[in-house]
Amino acid sequence: MGFTQFLTDHMMQFFSFTGFANFTVGHLIMILIGLAFIYLAIAKEFEPMLLIPIGFGILVGNIPFASGYQIGIYENGSVLNYLYFGVTQGVYPPLIFLGIGAMTDFSALISNPKLILIGAAAQLGIFGAYCIALALGFSPSEAGAIGIIGGADGPTAIFLSSKLAPSLVGAIAISAYSYMALVPVIQPPIMKLLTTPKERLIRMKPPRAVTKTEKIIFAIAGMLLTTFLVPSGLPLLGMLFFGNLLRESGVTKRLADTAKGPMIDIVTILIGLTVGASTQATTFLTWKSVGIFVLGAFSFVIATTGGVMFVKIFNLFLKEGNKINPLIGNSGVSAVPDSARVSQVVGLQYDKTNHLLMHAMGPNVAGVIGSAVAAGILLSFLL
Amino acid sequence: MLKKLNTTIKTLVVMSVLLFAKESLQAQSTLDLRINEVLVQNDSSYVDDFGAHVSWIEIFNGAYNYINIGGCYLTNDLNNPKKYWIPKGDPRTKIASRYYVVFFADNKPARGVFHLNFDLKESNIIALFDSDGKTLIDKIDLPKDHKSDVTYGYFEDGAGKMGYLKKATPIANNNPEPKVSSGDLFKQFDPSGIGLTLIAMIVVFTALAVLYFIYKAIGKQFVKTTKPKAVSTTKEQADTVQPEAISGEVNAAIAMALYMYQNELHDEINPILTITKVSRTYSPWSSKIYGLRQMPR
Structure with a gap:
């Protein structure tokens, strides 16, 4: 073999290892989707904290490579595979819940506890999507994992799908986070459609000041009550209320600051990137993924409808002056604080002095608890 | 709003259409392969593509994506890990997710890709090595007594305990019992x-x-106990605005204003340069006197 032949062979071998040699249409499609996510995050500012890591993760996960070199996220022993362990084993979601607990002020909920029930009503989206998914031929476990998208809670969706349908984690997470980013677009038309002009003008009593002791009791009692009823929700609910106790106790400021600051940031980066990278064309480009995406939209619509309609029915039993503005019904989904912000923005469109943000935060944080409880129920019934 | 909705619908439609195009990929991780089931003494069980009853080895892909076993090695001798090289390029070596492939250990490699150059009666070990010929992917030690037409393998595909299986299940789940x-x-x-x-x-x-009722009760109790007692107030005290007197609406308006202010912030740098002296408290840790070593004379 001459030197030229030797060189040519090795150049050909090198080329076979490059991304160009292993490139397929599937890779191209996924890279375009990743770029679309990054565009939506930067240009439209749709949940940039989530869509940037996920979008870039999609790019990372869809770089073509020759197998067997421990590069890909599904290759045992690869760095990405180690990071993905946190997703498949449900490690990251409880850590994110710890941070959410540390950054959430439950005052609005404590001062007006009846708003908690809106957070329960909006979970209808989860079970509505479950029924539709069953009708479409998904297995009960898959249907449960898909339904949780309606909770509008990314970490809960990842946690539940990693237990019930590990093969669908990527598609479910992408769907959940995409629709969470689209909350300001999906919810307002439904809210307007289901409410009358008179209802949109309802003014709610300003929330009363809540004492520190009440907040501490809430964190402890909330954890005990919910987890005794649904122990399978313990990883999420336990961490949520633990984070909240760190915040409200007043004596663990450093721990609370870490939980709601650097720690949640690190975990968000890891979960976003690895979930994005898990959408390799082979596992993601399937009819099931399309079905999950469509069902995700339905679940958000049902959840919003459930919340708004519940407030309307609830109002029938409330005295004048105690009535709830149904525009905060959408906040029962746990997309904190996006859906509460939607309530505020839509409310201001009809009355420039009617600020609903504080009131909407109540059902919004109740939605976080509600979706974690719902996830626990699905785990107990379907696993 | 309508325009925004249109844009979103368009984005969703485009993404959904893109998702329709299904494409298969090159294999990903061979480390997820398992030697799932083995039959040494084949008298009347699964036949090969030549109609012969020979020993066979079933490999299972435990991953959730395709794996190409081409390039890996099968052997019955750990001192010779590269005994049988599984040829690359055959589409049948690409194993679908959670699926199987069967190799015939008949010592007749000329019969095709799936016919090995050894048989299972020579040794009680079967090992699968990665394409580098060094990384052991999976290995099983067969029992010494080979029962006729009874397979040995994992009771549940690819994981858990091993033993003689109730039924030979080539290219199928090792546990054929319906799992509910x-x-x-x-x-x-x-x-x-x-x-x-x-x-x-x-x-x-x-x-x-339950949370609602408990918090309603607790809230009532707290409102009762924290209710300010009626005390005579001077005019000055009455004029002072108490922080608790600020209503939630005002708080909401302040929060909204802060939010909007923060979102309108930009990171353009002010072109006017200012030099401000930064005063630092003295510390021997940051002192140059202690930090620099003296030069030798």
Whole structure:
């Protein structure tokens, strides 16, 4: 073999290892989707904290490579595979819940506890999507994992799908986070459609000041009550209320600051990137993924409808002056604080002095608890 | 709003259309392969593509994506890990997710890719090595006594305990017994999912209603105990605005204003340069006197 032949062979071998040699249409499609996510995050500012890591993760996960070199996220022993362990084993979601607990002020909920029930009503989206998914031929476990998208809670969706349908984690997470980013677009038309002009003008009593002791009791009692009823929700609910106790106790400021600051940031980066990278064309480009995406939209619509309609029915039993503005019904989904912000923005469109943000935060944080409880129920019934 | 909705719908439609195009990929991780089931003494079991009853080895892909076994090595001698090189390029060596491929250990490699150059009666070890010929992917030690037409392997595909299986299951799940998960059981009684929906919604409502009642009671108690007692106030005291007197609406307006202010912030740098002296408290840790070593004279 001459030197030229030797060189040519090795150049050909090198080329076979490059991304160009292993490139397929599937890779191209996924890279375009990743770029679309990054565009939506930067240009439209749709949940940039989530869509940037996920979008870039999609790019990372869809770089073509020759197998067997421990590069890909599904290759045992690869760095990405180690990071993905946190997703498949449900490690990251409880850590994110710890941070959410540390950054959430439950005052609005404590001062007006009846708003908690809106957070329960909006979970209808989860079970509505479950029924539709069953009708479409998904297995009960898959249907449960898909339904949780309606909770509008990314970490809960990842946690539940990693237990019930590990093969669908990527598609479910992408769907959940995409629709969470689209909350300001999906919810307002439904809210307007289901409410009358008179209802949109309802003014709610300003929330009363809540004492520190009440907040501490809430964190402890909330954890005990919910987890005794649904122990399978313990990883999420336990961490949520633990984070909240760190915040409200007043004596663990450093721990609370870490939980709601650097720690949640690190975990968000890891979960976003690895979930994005898990959408390799082979596992993601399937009819099931399309079905999950469509069902995700339905679940958000049902959840919003459930919340708004519940407030309307609830109002029938409330005295004048105690009535709830149904525009905060959408906040029962746990997309904190996006859906509460939607309530505020839509409310201001009809009355420039009617600020609903504080009131909407109540059902919004109740939605976080509600979706974690719902996830626990699905785990107990379907696993 | 309508324009925004249109844009979103368009984005969703484009993404959905893109998702339709299904494409298969090159294999990903060979480390997820397992030697799943083995039959040494084949008298009347699975036949090969030549109609012969020979020993066979079933490999299982435990991953959730395709794996190409081409390039890996099968052997019955750990001192010779590269005994049988599985040729690359054959589409049949690409194993679908959670699927199987069978190799015939008949010592007749000329018969094709799936016919090995050794048989299983020579040794009690079967090992699968990665394409580098060094990384051991999986290995099984066969029992010394080979029962006729009885296979040895994992009781559940690719994981758990091994032993003689009740039934030979080439290219199929090692546990042919129908497995009914609690979800499947639920579906038998509640095919539409409405039953589960009702039960689950009742549980969610109960959990949050319990919280509601408890907090209502606690809240009432706190409002009672923290109610300010009627005391005579001077005019000056009455004029002073108490922080508690600020209503939630005002708080909401302040929060909204802060939010909007923060979102309108930009990171353009002011072109005017200013030099401000930064005063630092003295510390020997940052002192140059202690930090620099003296030069030798």
